[in-house]
Amino acid sequence: EDQVTQSPEALRLQEGESSSLNCSYTVSGLRGLFWYRQDPGKGPEFLFTLYSAGEEKEKERLKATLTKKESFLHITAPKPEDSATYLCAVQDGQAGGTSYGKLTFGQGTILTVHP
């Protein structure tokens, strides 16, 4: 069964203090790894998709990287508006039948950036 574990569960940063969030995964065959941002009371907002080890993607202060076992979301010089829960999910390329296309999510990292 696919598994996704995110760490830390919560991270508190000062504005401008760079850090990384970790997503460890176990999957039969990775089809894609996804990062989402979720603000309180809202639905997850898509950030990135990574398909293969070594791939990197950037968006503003966020940079996502992927290895064969984990993904990192690097946050450079964060601002208070970056405060949110960051969710990681995997899609198993070898899942078939009624599990095709299914996303398995981690429990998320709650990021708080203080001014």
Next chain:
Amino acid sequence: DTAVSQTPKYLVTQMGNDKSIKCEQNLGHDTMYWYKQDSKKFLKIMFSYNNKELIINETVPNRFSPKSPDKAHLNLHINSLELGDSAVYFCASSQDREWYEQYFGPGTRLTVT
């Protein structure tokens, strides 16, 4: 302009009642999903429809029944509500079952008393 919308946003009901949540997407996507987010914030997929055909059916109680009248709509009907059904339910859509990115609605917070 809302891409994926859900109604209602909040639903408070008593045990044993039957309720429905509606979802609509105006993205022209072929595939839609229902997810449940529990109090620990874990998002778990429940169902997925592709062009009105059920393609993902996770282990959920039979009291939950999805219905897709057309590819832009996916509703969730819940019979005989239980306390444990309290959660936030999210609808999502993707271009098709091969497409990776899923776009989520704002969620429906269901509280069963």
